[in-house]
Amino acid sequence: MSAPAATENVTTSCTTAATTTMPCETSILPVDASKLGTITLSHPDPDALLEDWDISWATSGADIARLQQAAAELQDGSLPVGFPTETVYGLGADATNSSAVRGIYAAKQRPADNPLIVHVASLHQLGSLLRPSSPSPAADDDKKNPVDLIPKIYHPLIRRFWPGPLTLILPLPDAPSSAPLAPEVTAGLSTFGARMPGSLIALLLIRLADRPLAAPSANASTKPSPTAAEHVAHDLRGRIATILDGGPCDVGVESTVVDGVSGDTPVILRPGGVSIDELRQCEGWENVGVAYKDKAEMGNGAEKGEGKEEEETGEPAAKKRKKEAPRAPGMKYRHYSPKARVVLFEAGTGVPNKKSVEGYKRVGTIRTKKWPKGCGLPLAQQQKDEETEEPKEEQEADQKSAAPATNGTKHSQHLGFSKMLDTLTVRPVPKPQRLVAAEDAEREIWEVNLGAETKEIARGLFSALRELDRKEVDVILVEGIDEREGDVAAAVMNRLRKAAEVEVKGS
Template identity: 40%
Template sequence: MLLKSIIRSMSLAPSFETKILRVDPSSIHFAPLAHLDGSLPTISDPKTKEALLEAARIIRETEDTVAFPTETVYGLGGSSLNDKSVLSIYRAKKRPSDNPLITHVSSIDQLNRRIYEDSSSSGDSLLKNIPHSYHALISKLWPGPLTILLAVPLSGIKTLSKLTTGDQPTFAVRIPSNPVARALIALSDTPIAAPSANASTRPSPTLASHVYHDLKGRIPLILDGGACNIGVESTVVDGLSQPPSLLRPGGFTYEQIIALGGSDWTDCKVERRETVGETEKVRTPGMKYKHYSPSAKVILLVPNTDGTSSSRRIERLKEIIEDECTSQQEVVKTIAILTSSRLNNKPLKDLLHLKSDIKIVVESLGSSGEEIQANLFATLRKVDETEKVDLIVVEGVPEVDEGLAVMNRLRKAAAGSAVPF
């Protein structure tokens, strides 16, 4: 029945004149314990306050959506408590209906009141709806890019829309650290379901202009709070299972989860499946469908440690590109090479000696894990949407620290086109 509603909703998609309202994150201030007790922020910039109040009204009083910045990527938000609002998210993104959504709250107080209908929690009982296995993590990592799985409210409580859960007995929730996101959720006093604010399968947006490119005319409002500083989605963990598991690498690394989670997380396993069965239910976004993909084909160079010389790597890169140019049905005129470590600062245009009619665009993702992670989606979008390249070759990184999240996204973007390098 829910699937039929989504399909019908997509066929009746309204058209909007999409507004972009600039907001100043530095003008928004929260008290130190606001993420616990739910106290509202102070906002010193009148225009920022006005824009946030308008966005909060849309979330609270209508069935429409708002795009807004988080510390990870821009999110497309609608009320987690309203089926029609959640349908508006699926409709705008053209997102598969069995792909669950993360619910964002501004405080644990809001989680208790608005989702669990529990207004009595305070002090030592504030965390009563959150299992002990999460307490060490959230005490250190909330607000921030950490998403946890919780049990859906008991059957007598009908707050959370089933459309956010992918028909699972659990739901995903986090408290974002970006002040614009936190203020929007707090001012609306509404838990907000918010996947990335892009067209489904496209690279996630880290600028308001990315959102506008994908969703212009499909949503009424974008809050422009500048660039997202982390650049990939939140880390999703499941502390309800034994041993616990990391379902999606993201803004916090696996190493941080192990170090900060205490004894409960010592044996945390990592979900490494790149795909799941067509009929299999998933507990978190990003596991089932094509994700993060530009229009151009992406080839991922997976780093190895075989001691290959620098000159041989350049020869190997040339072979990969020439093989791909020969095998593609359409003529390859422009190629983007995204470098990260071994290829950084090398004059690739000169070293590759490709045909003179092939244009090469070289972009560095950065050298540190934080830089590469922050630049990944924006660079993919730049070469795809601005340079309009025909082929993208990306140098991968070792799968440690931020590299685990980076390679997770790149493997999905490459859709199986990965070669040792």
């Protein structure tokens, strides 16, 4: 994996965890994961949930120095740090430090009742969060193997999907007030979400900082999630000091969130990088249900039917929802929304026409599986921009030549660690192409072709929304996909429905 672009320093002012303002620099620090050291994996017990892993750290070099700098800032707790994961870029802070966690909410301008996901680098680190921080003399949790503290319903999922894009809802210790986690992480809930990220840079950062990291997506609240370091800088410049740049994210949508402890049947609270079909292949998850909505429950795009709810309860629906903390991130508020109006064409509804763009001078389009070039709009010609995408054959050549880096890692056949090596492969992200309308030369059409593969669509979706926003388009027309296709299709459509102001559906 080649190192990303050179460091970018921007002198500005940063809002600290205490919400004061001080002069500082927002720096983008490129980090090449293959230059941080050599990981060794071992599987001492055939029944173990995960391999043990260790690292021989690089003794010198700019990459390890930058990782050490970010780890030191996380230990200090003054400001959160932007860092790459396999899903999207995260904004991390010490999950046991209230002041540090408040810095996340301040930087993102995130509602305080929206819980955060905790990222860990080992089962031992996770186990430390499931024990009371001050156990009673009679308690023996501190003597237990960390695996024994994890509900057994999750063991098959950990074996198959960790490290990777799957978040588990776990119970706090019996006395939540004695939980090691900062209360701001859970937003008042008796549970918390945790995952082990399938990104080498993320795992090594957590290991080096020796802190569990609370880390939502590193974007301004409600905006599309960041899948590149420059997306983080665009949203949070002046609010944080450091962004680690590990290149584009491999998955492109957030983790799947599952709850196997709060009810009789396990459920999915948020679709993401692990599909429902994959979950149903695991013991105890054959009948996993869906407990999420594809609309935000507050803000633009709120669910219809508020009047009926108000009649039944005698309480305004919006006021009632404000009292209810969401069980997982992404469930309550509008998310993933660019500045431009988003019009989502559900799968099978055809292509846009002249009427679709009436009144708009700058039009963005995102096509996926079936729309033709120009998305069915009459075109005069195509113009290349300096940021236009590479020809498809060049992109394919880039992908073939970008062989996964092994980092000297000795690995077993455990699915999670094997898949993690794929995140070291840098894949090109499609850029907008400028098209000229045939009947209105003043109308600009910017098109992003994400391709027909569902994984490629997921990988490029948030970037496409952001790139079209940079072109200052007035509207973005998006070709939806069939969410029943499996893989991450449900997650793609969930994000698009939350971002869209208008949905075009078939009869």
